[in-house]
Structure formats: C-alpha cells, structure tokens
Amino acid sequence: MLCPLNRALAGAAALVLVASTAQAQVNLTSNTAAVTLNATKLSTLTVSPSAATATLASITDNSNANAFSNVNLTTAWNLTAGTSVRLVGWFANPAQALVNGTALIPSSNVEGGINGGAFTAFTGAPVGTVGVAGGSLQLFSQPVAAANFFANRLDVLNLRLNLVGAPTTTAGLYTGTLNVQAIVQ
Amino acid sequence: MRVRAIRGRRLSLGLLAPIAALALGAREAGAQAGTGSPAQIIALAATKTSQLTLTVGSGAVQTIASLTDNTVNSFPAPVVITTSWDVNPGQTNTVNLMAYFTTPAQALVGPATQIPSTRVLGRMATGLPVAFTAISQAAVGGIGTAGGSLRLYSLNISGANKKANRTDNLELQIDLTGFPTLAPGLYSGTLNLQAVTQ
DSSP states (O other): OHHHHHHHHHHHHHHHHHHHHHHHHTTOEEEEEEEEEEEEEOOEEEEEESOSOOOOSOOOTTOSOOBOOOEEEEEEEEOSSOSEEEEEEEOSSGGGSEEETTEEEOGGGEEEEETTOOOEESOBOOBTTBSOTTSEEEEEEEEOOGGGSEEEEEEEEEEEEOOTTOOOOOSSOOBOOOEEEEEEO | OHHHHHHHHHHHHHOOOHHHHHHHHHHHHHHSTTOOOOOOOOOOOOOOOOEEEEEEEEOSEEEESSOOTTSEEEOSSOEEEEEEEEOOTTTOOEEEEEEEOSSGGGSEEOSSOEEOGGGEEEEOTTSSOOSOEESOBOOBTTBSOTTSEEEEEEEEOOGGGSEEEEEEEEEEEEEOTTOOOOOSEEEEEEEEEEEEEO
C-alpha cells in the first residue's frame, strides 16, 4: 500500500514541476537593454534676400536720386537666448564699395534704409562681430524674448547712391558687394 | 525468530512513517541476514532554466549633433544587438525582439517640445522592418507599449536552433518631415530593447 502511494505522489509532484516549468517558459523575457538617443537642435539665424543683385541703370552725378532696385530680406531665427536680433549691412572695403576699374565709390556714398525709412550711409561701426569699421549700417534691431524666440520678419531694403557733392563719376559699370548679416545680442 | 518476523511485518503495515519502516528494516536485517527491506522511491527533479539574454555590442548611445527641421535625420551608426537563447523547442515557438518607448508621446524630450515615437523610425535589414518603420506598433507578448513598439524580428524555434544566438543591426532615424519646427536644445530619450519568447 505504501509503495504505490509514494510512487503516485512522486509522479504527481514531477508533473506539477514540469507543468510549472512549461508555464514559465512561455513568454520568457530577456533583460532590457537601453539605447540612449540624443539629438541636438541648434539655434538658427538666417537672412534670405529675394534677389542676389540690385541694379541701378543710370547713375546721376551730384544727386541722391540713384535708387537701386529694392531687395526683400527675410530674417528668420529660432533661439533660446538673446535680447535682440540685429540686421547689419556692410562693405568689406569701405573705400571701395563699388568699383569701376580705378574709379571708386566709397561706402560713404552708399545709403541704405528699411521699408521706406530714412537713408543712412554705410559708414558705421560693426555690430558685435558683424561688419567693418566705417563701412557698416545696422538696418534693424528686433527685440526678442521667449515669446518670439522662434520668428521671422520680412523687410524691404532700399539702397541708393548719394553723389551730392561727390566728384563726377567715370562712365562705366560700377560693381560691388553689400554683405547682409544678422546677429543675436 | 519466525514469530518475531511476523510481528515485525504487522508493525510495518501499521506504520506509515518511512523512518519507522527503516528502523524496523534495520532490526529485520539484523535479525535475518539476506532479507531486503521494501524499496523506497525518491523522485528526482532537476530543472534547466530557459535562458534569453540581450546585449548591445555597440551603439548604446546614439547621437545626432544637429537636427534639421522638416527632413529625415539619421543616427550615424547602428545599434548592434546580440540575442542569445537556450529554450525548450517543445514549449517555444518563436523568439521575438522588441524595441519600444515607455512613453510613446515623448520618445525624445526637449526643452519645450517632445518628439513622439511616430517620428522615430527603425530598420533591421535582417529582421522584419527592412524599411524604416515608425516605432508606433503594439506590444508583443506583454513586451512593449501600445503605440510605441516595433517588432524587430520573429524567429521560429526548432530543435536545430533551440540554443543559439544572432546579431543584428538596428538603424534609427528621426523623421521631422512636416513636423513643427523644433525649439533649439537637446532632445533625449531611451529606446528599450527586449526579447520575448512565444
């Protein structure tokens, strides 16, 4: 009587053990491996002109009625800090803003304005690290804060030659490069 | 002697405890050389625990130095994953590898905004998502999160591969196409990898 009972108990125990093993193996899970993802979005500040060239078909001496074609400027920024976005126009070599062979027009005879505002010569100081001494002009200063750290603005850049009192220019094509650059301060 | 032996057998029928039986047997042995005691059964049970492990050989930290809005940004190097298993093929149909984010809506958390898992894509050329696929699927076998998971492979188990391992490359992207412009800053998150048998 005892031996069969023990066998039955042992068998039942073995079955229970096997059954519990099978149950544990279904949906067996591994350890969890973690992959760290890091992605940085950098601050951005861009200036996009609508045209690469501004032209003046005919220069009139001793006059400020020498308007170049207007250029639209879109300034866009996405920032985390700063108090202002400033747009600066500047000539690399103020004494030779426009060149026609040996004939030169300095930046003091080139004037700029924004959105129909007053014209001012490109004779100012750099703004921060942007610009050249005596050949720069701040076109606007846009206050920024958390509410507009991500924004943009569209401006019309008006340019002209002011040759009032300047020596008579030599006939020919005068070319030059006006740099337009924004800076956050 | 014979009377004592009969008395001893009667006693053994009345006692259930094995120790008592052993003690009685010893008395019998001493009393009657060459007579064996009743055999006792000792059940032996030893369990080999199934094993399933995951290791990341390289790429455990993925970095994009500069995210670009409105485009697909690829992480530069894959995550190299090795899965090892030793399972009972009679009780295991498949080994599956899952990738998932704990909070799908915030797969990567930034300074002001979050990048959801629908914008994080994975591809495993040796697995199921051979093309980049959003990590936005359902959990499998209780592993993963609803809307934040991606099954990377499902391997059938048989006797031939009940104990084996495999190494796969997981490539990752962040797709910002059509996504609102992100505020500058660091976006970070954790992609969980876990294997499960079914």
